Each structure stands twice: as structure tokens, then as C-alpha cells.
Amino acid sequence: MDNIKIERTERTPEVNFDFSRNTFVLRGESYPENVPKFYGDPIKQLQEHLNNLEDGQVSFDFDLVYFNSTSAKVIINLFETLDAAAERGLDVTINWHYDADDDNSAELGEEFGEDLESANFKLCPRD
Amino acid sequence: MSLELFEDEEQIIESSRAILASNTLNDAAREPFAALLKSFEKLFKTTRRMMRLSDRNEHNLMEVSKSLDEKNAMLERLSHQLSKYLSPQVYATIFSGQRQVTLNTERKKLTVFFSDIKDFTATTDDMEPEDLTFLINDYLTEMTRIALKYGATIDKYIGDAILIFFGDPESRGVQEDAQACVRMALEMQRHMADLRTKWSEMGYARPFHMRVGINTGYCNVGNFGSNERMDYTIIGGEVNLAARLEGVSDADGITLSYETYALVKDLVVVERGEPLTVKGIHRQITPYKVVDILADVENSGRFFRQEKDGMRLFLDFDRLTEQSRRLEAIETMKRALERLNCRVDGGEIPSP
Known part of the structure; x- marks a missing residue:
């Protein structure tokens, strides 16, 4: 599967999905005009890739400064997808990056992380 | 490819509808199941709406x-530009909310500085407007820089004249304010000598000579004018007196009133002038012309400056820290003294 690299814009985050190394990154701001269209291809491919993986390590970095409500739903769905992959036996780690002085973002990450049953979750404050 | 954000929820609804349609539920379960599905569908619809x-x-x-960010940036740019029309201290007190922009004045003891260029009209009569603009701006820029260094409140420029005061909105005490004002005036006059050298080198045949008058006394300070257009300024007889003292001052000179002199007498050497009657002031005024700054005051600073007719001496002690440089300076001054002594004694002038 070809890696996916989408540069960030004012409204959309950088998408860096490295399928050969199983490292996945969303970085920047997320409030696309059309959220399902923007995330459609990368997430479908990610789901397909994870379904085909039998074992190994997977890391997903959420490094988002701002995201709107629909993007939040995408993130929740991604958490569920990753948790399901971990339940199947993959070693999945989710890294939640946030500004050290941004309590809201830290709290939101914690809330998202609470629902995980199998994947590892790490809060990563930015300096 | 578009992502179906609520795929799971829609699948649940579809399969639940199929169960209801298949009649596989018994009568007791059917009704609450239908109600539950209806409620879930409603909640789901509401969630989608709320998300949008x-x-x-x-x-x-x-x-x-x-x-808002753009407007703030614009306001910041505008206020920065407007600040150039106000004295920095006045601008700061207004923008920090300490001062109300209303027609209010108060009485304070201030030291008032008034300066102008001697024979300005005659000096600049045959000058091209571009040259005049350059000279006046260069002069005002340099004088303003020095004034701000000493914490002065620059009231206004009136053509070639400058009105400055100390003691409002901030005061370090009446005596300290007066001393700061006189120190500022001395530095201005010293710097004028440097500016004249520069202007001469640039080809200006008749460079500016500044006159200064300084007085200390009670003035009304605050906003004068109308609610539509006001000036933060000072008025009163003491302001007039500063202007009159400037009028009787020599070119390159600083003339003090007795009130100011009394506050700075440890700082300067003065020459007491003959009492004068000046326009608009009932009492006779004794001018005190600053002839020198006291050596101990001067020696305490970084620089040593003396300027007399036919002599200019300037030492920057911070640049004479190396022994070799100090010796070189001493040698230069010795040679100058030898030549000077020969002149005084009427002897031959030794070659340099």
C-alpha cells in the first residue's frame, strides 16, 4: 500500500500515513469544508491496512491544535478502529499531543482515551 | 471516496428496523423495542443536526x-501612528487607562524648557524647502531623542521652537526634575555642536544655533481645548517666563530663572545677568546664564567635554581603557599644550 502524505493547509491537517512502518500522524488544524470527503480515502486505506495486519506495532499521533465537531467524530471513530485492531492482537499506541498550557485539549484527550480498552494511550504535552 | 461518519449507528438502525419488520419479536417486547428504536433514531438525527x-x-x-485579530492589528498600527503625535508618557497614561481624555487640568510645579533657533528666518530665508525640511527634522529628531532619554514630556514643536516640561505625568521630585531638565539642555547644546559640524560637512553654510530658557514654577497642566479637539499642554505665567528667558539667551546658551538656578546650583556654574523687565511678567527677572557644568559633576560621567571659543575638547573614558590608548591621549594633549604655551609665550611653534 502506498504511503499517504498530504500537506497541511489553513483548514486541513498534515496527513502522514506510513504503512510500511505502521506510523500514522495527523498534525495541524482540522476544520475542512467537507470532513467526510477529506478523511474518506486515508481512513478507508488505514482500516483496510489494519484489517490485513496480523501482528506488529502500530503508533498513531494526534497532533492537532484545533478541530471542529465533525472532525471530533472522525477522531472518535479512529480511536474505535485502533482499539479494535489492538483487541485483535496488534500492539497499538495512541499519542495525544497538546500544548502544555492547554488544559482543555489535555482533558479532551483524556476523555477520548478513557474509552479505549486494548490500545495504549499516551498524553504528550508540547513544550 | 467519502467517509460515512455514522456507519455503525446507521447499521444498528437498519438491522433494528429489519427485526421489527420480520415480526420475530413477541408482543410484549415489540412495543418497547419500537419505542426504543424511534427514540434512538430521533437522538441520532438530533446528534447529526447538533454536529452540523x-x-x-x-x-x-x-x-x-x-x-477581531485583524481589527486589533489595525488598531495597534493606528495607535502606534497616533502615538507619534503625543508625548510617550501622555500616550502611555491614556492607553493604560490611567488618564481620562477629558477637559481636566491640575496645578503642578514643573520645570519648563523652551528653545528655538537663533535667527531662524534669516538663516533659512534662502534655503531650498527640501534642505530646510531635512535640517529641521534632523534637529528635532536629535533633540527629541535626548529629551526622551532624560524622561522629558515633549509638549509641542512650534516651528523651530520646542516646548518641553518635567514633573508631569511623572515626577522624580521638583529638584530632580529641574536637574534632569538642565542636564538635558546641556547635552542638547553639546550635541548641537556635533550637529553643526555634520551640517557644515554636508554643505550647509549657516548651521543652526539653539537658545534655551528654563524656568521652574506652578503651571496648569492637562487637557485644554474642546471636547472635540484637545491638547495635553501647559499654560501659565511660568511657561511665558521660560519663553522670555529663551529670548534673552545667547546663541548656544542656556538661561535659567532664579527658581531653576536655586534647584541646580550644585550642578552648574552660572553668570548672573542684569535684572530685566520682560513682556507679560510684572516682576523684574534676573537671568542666570549657564557658563559651565561643575567639574566634579562632569568628571563623574563617561565623557569630558569642554568647548570654548577656539577650543573643543572631548574625551570618552569608556574608549580609553587600554593603557596604550590613555598614554597616546596624554601625549596628544601634551603636544597641544606645548603649542599653546609657545603661543602664550610668543615663542616658536614646535613642529608636531
């Missing part, structure tokens, strides 16, 4: 926030 609404609101908020 939330996105729209967030988008609007972002737009408002951006627009």
Missing part, C-alpha cells in the same frame, strides 16, 4: 476571531 450546527458556529467564531 456546532461546525457552523465554530466556523463563524473562527471568522469573528480572525476579523
Whole structure:
């Protein structure tokens, strides 16, 4: 599967999905005009890739400064997808990056992380 | 490819509808199951609506926030430009909210500085407007820089004249304010000598000579004018007196009133002038012309400056820290003394 690299814009985050190394990154701001269209291809491919993986390590970095409500739903769905992959036996780690002085973002990450049953979750404050 | 954000929820609804349609539920379960599905469908629809609404609101908020940022940046630029029309201290007190922009004045003891260029009209009569603009701006820029260094409140420029005061909005005490004013005036006059050298080198045949008058006394300070257009300024007889003292001052000179002299007598050497009657002042005024700054005051600083007719001496002690440089300076001054002594004694002038 070809890696996916989408540069960030004012409204959309950088998408860096490295399928050969199983490292996945969303970085920047997320409030696309059309959220399902923007995330459609990368997430479908990610789901397909994870379904085909039998074992190994997977890391997903959420490094988002701002995201709107629909993007939040995408993130929740991604958490569920990753948790399901971990339940199947993959070693999945989710890294939640946030500004050290941004309590809201830290709290939101914690809330998202609470629902995980199998994947590892790490809060990563930015300096 | 588009992502179906609520795929799971829609699948649950579809399969639940299929169960209801298949009549596999018994009568007791059918009714509450149908009610539960209806409620879930309603909740699901509401969630989608709320999410769209939330996105729209967030988008609007972002737009408002951006627009506010732009307006703030514009206001900041404007206020920065407007600040050039005000004295920095006055600007700071207004923008920090300490001072109300209303027609209010108060009485304070201030030291008032008034200066102008001697024979300005005659000096600049045949000058091209561009040259005049350069000279006046260069002069005012340099004088302003020195004034701000000493914490002065620059009231206004009136053509070639400058009105400055000490003691409002900030005061370090009446005596300290007066001393700061006189120190500032001395530095201005010293710097004028440097500026004249520069201007001469640039080809200006008749460079400016400044006259200064300084007085200390009670003035009315505050906003004068109308609610539509006001000036933060000072008025009163003591301001007039500073202007009159400037009028009787020599070119390159600083003339003090007795009130100011009494506050700075440890700082300067003065020459007491003959009492004068000046326009608009009932009492006779004794001018005190500053002839020198006291050596111990001068020696305490970084620089040593003396300027007399036919002599200019300037030492920057911070640049004479190396022994070799100090010796070189001493040698130079010795040679100058030898030549000077020969002149005084009427002897031959030794070659350099």
C-alpha cells in the first residue's frame, strides 16, 4: 500500500500515513469544508491496512491544535478502529499531543482515551 | 471516496428496523423495542443536526476571531501612528487607562524648557524647502531623542521652537526634575555642536544655533481645548517666563530663572545677568546664564567635554581603557599644550 502524505493547509491537517512502518500522524488544524470527503480515502486505506495486519506495532499521533465537531467524530471513530485492531492482537499506541498550557485539549484527550480498552494511550504535552 | 461518519449507528438502525419488520419479536417486547428504536433514531438525527450546527458556529467564531485579530492589528498600527503625535508618557497614561481624555487640568510645579533657533528666518530665508525640511527634522529628531532619554514630556514643536516640561505625568521630585531638565539642555547644546559640524560637512553654510530658557514654577497642566479637539499642554505665567528667558539667551546658551538656578546650583556654574523687565511678567527677572557644568559633576560621567571659543575638547573614558590608548591621549594633549604655551609665550611653534 502506498504511503499517504498530504500537506497541511489553513483548514486541513498534515496527513502522514506510513504503512510500511505502521506510523500514522495527523498534525495541524482540522476544520475542512467537507470532513467526510477529506478523511474518506486515508481512513478507508488505514482500516483496510489494519484489517490485513496480523501482528506488529502500530503508533498513531494526534497532533492537532484545533478541530471542529465533525472532525471530533472522525477522531472518535479512529480511536474505535485502533482499539479494535489492538483487541485483535496488534500492539497499538495512541499519542495525544497538546500544548502544555492547554488544559482543555489535555482533558479532551483524556476523555477520548478513557474509552479505549486494548490500545495504549499516551498524553504528550508540547513544550 | 467519502467517509460515512455514522456507519455503525446507521447499521444498528437498519438491522433494528429489519427485526421489527420480520415480526420475530413477541408482543410484549415489540412495543418497547419500537419505542426504543424511534427514540434512538430521533437522538441520532438530533446528534447529526447538533454536529452540523456546532461546525457552523465554530466556523463563524473562527471568522469573528480572525476579523477581531485583524481589527486589533489595525488598531495597534493606528495607535502606534497616533502615538507619534503625543508625548510617550501622555500616550502611555491614556492607553493604560490611567488618564481620562477629558477637559481636566491640575496645578503642578514643573520645570519648563523652551528653545528655538537663533535667527531662524534669516538663516533659512534662502534655503531650498527640501534642505530646510531635512535640517529641521534632523534637529528635532536629535533633540527629541535626548529629551526622551532624560524622561522629558515633549509638549509641542512650534516651528523651530520646542516646548518641553518635567514633573508631569511623572515626577522624580521638583529638584530632580529641574536637574534632569538642565542636564538635558546641556547635552542638547553639546550635541548641537556635533550637529553643526555634520551640517557644515554636508554643505550647509549657516548651521543652526539653539537658545534655551528654563524656568521652574506652578503651571496648569492637562487637557485644554474642546471636547472635540484637545491638547495635553501647559499654560501659565511660568511657561511665558521660560519663553522670555529663551529670548534673552545667547546663541548656544542656556538661561535659567532664579527658581531653576536655586534647584541646580550644585550642578552648574552660572553668570548672573542684569535684572530685566520682560513682556507679560510684572516682576523684574534676573537671568542666570549657564557658563559651565561643575567639574566634579562632569568628571563623574563617561565623557569630558569642554568647548570654548577656539577650543573643543572631548574625551570618552569608556574608549580609553587600554593603557596604550590613555598614554597616546596624554601625549596628544601634551603636544597641544606645548603649542599653546609657545603661543602664550610668543615663542616658536614646535613642529608636531
